[in-house]
Amino acid sequence: MPEQDLIAELRWRGLIHQVTDEPALAKQLASGPQTVYIGFDPTATSLHVGSMMQLMMLRRFQQFGHRPIALVGGATGMIGDPSGKSEERNLLTAEQLQENIAGVREQISRFLSFDGDNAAILLNNFDWMKDFSYLDFLRDVGKNFPVGAMMGKESVRARLGSEAGLSYTEFSYMLLQAYDFVHLCKEYDCQIQAGGSDQWGNVTAGIDLTRRMLGRQVFGITAPLLTTSDGRKMGKTESGAVWLDRDRTSPYAFYQYWINVNDEDVMRCIAYLTEIPRDEYDSLAESTQSDPGRRVAQKRLAEWMTQFVHGDEGLNAALSASKILFGGEIERMDDQALVEIFADVPSQELSRDLLSGEGFWIVEAFQQAGLAKSGGEARRAIKDGGAYVNNQRVSDMDQRLTESDLASESVMVLRKGKRNYALLRFTGR
CATH class of the missing domain: 3.10.290.10 (RNA-binding S4 domain)
Structure with a gap:
């Protein structure tokens, strides 16, 4: 796929929420293969549906010829990102963190290609942060980071004004994450950071720090958060998050989540999360408008997502389980599935x-x-x-x-x- 078409692809899918200097970014993308990174917070052993937005963003960059870096936050995960949080997270133990990182690594490797000229790279920011002493970090990095700029970020101001307040540990998170961009730019020639819209403050902080420390122009682009039409985060059920790990959310439960998406949300989910092409998307949108009772778009979304995340075996298991509810034959199953x-x-x-x-x-x-x-x-x-x-x-x-x-x-x-x-x-x- 030609590089210059990526912005158009992201645009029609509604995946551009904020972007720094879009004309310059478009020109950069058109000049040849670029390196882009997204960070993943290892707060659990599995990623969840909300993480799909970022996984698919990296995947789209790779499909258009660019090289993706999936960055697991082994160092930043020890602190916890305050963005969008009303109170401080409980700090993870080193053992919990390593277990989480292993699970997240395995899942990311199923979404990206690690072969070819633009093979994906999987990194852990603990690998370069562990060598910093506190004094070295303050001297080499902290001096380039204006406190006024940090105080102006919405994520910081929101927490400072809340009852919970903001600890110095969390306040430092932005500086640690910003340095990731500096390191990746210097070591991997990475000039683009992507993420969710709630990461805009962290993204722009990294851009500013890279300019100050390396004198280079780099870019940021964020996608909307995955929410329902009434503003609630998607990927949540009464029993908790919808995980990508089949042991935490079975293929059947995963399939059922998508097939029950509201008419108001289904087409946005298809645009955001799938690789269904524009012509089929338009056909599904028309079917949803003219005959919503058939739920054609929901069925297509559920089948595509389940097959993509859990493979043919997972999809077949989900379809068989769904048929059982409508009187299909019940073959010998295990207790948990039944x-x-x-x-x-x-x-x-x-x-x-x-x-x-x-x-x-x-x-x-x-x-x-x-x-x-x-x-x-x-x-x-x-x-x-x-x-x-x-x-x-x-x-x-x-x-x-x-x-x-x-x-x-x-x-x-x-x-x-x-x-x-x-x-x-x-x-x-």
Whole structure:
């Protein structure tokens, strides 16, 4: 892809929120391959959906011929970025930080190409910050950083005016992050820093410090934050963040998050987070306008995102799990996956001994599950063809359930009618 088209690509996708000297940046990009970096804060062992904005930004730069640097903040992560935070973070231990860095590194490596002429580079700012003594840093770096400029940053002023205030440790964060740009410019000829709009103060601080220390012009570009139409951050659910690690957010839960995105937000998510081309984007937008009930855009978004993050295997698992909710066949699964699919379904815990011997009478099972108030109601459901075990219709009201009827290690799925589900969990022994 020609370098000069990158700005146009970012522009139509709505990914340019702020940029320093856009004409000069466009000229720089058109002059040949450039190096761009984005920092990732290792506050957990996994990145989350909000991090996708930055991962995709680096990926887009790379696709247009530029070299991306993914910078993991091993040093800055020990302090915590005050930007957008109402109070100071708890400091991580060295062990927690190293575990987090390892997880974040592994995930980043799945989004960027580390081969070819513009192979991505993965760095940790602890590698150059660890050699500084406090006095050396103050003398060599701090003297180039005006306190007035720091005080003028919105992130600093907001915290100074809050009840929590701002500690000297957090106040120093901006200086540490700004020095990253100086180091990367000097050692890797990196002239562009990108990030989220909440990082604008840190980005411009790095630009100013690089000019003062190296006498070079460098550039900054930020993307909007990933928010809903009413201003709330996306990637949050009642159970917490939507993670990129399948052990923290399963492919099924990940898929469900995207397929349930509102009509007002879906096209922005497609533009921001996917590589779906402009013509298909326009077609999906038209379908959303003319027939929103079909949720064509949501399905495309959910499938693209799940396949991209979790691969074909993850997407197939998510699609199979989704079909189960609509009466699809339940093949042998594990407890965790099955309980997650039916997270909002009532469940009862019973003794596993009920499944031994003659087994557990189907009529009583429906009563215990709360799907029938009486034996008569359960019998009528079976007679009318509206009773199911693991989405298989039950026709014999004398049927006895045994361990062979479990859908997973300990769970059985009962259904009455089209959508009235309940789980029975058999424990003990």
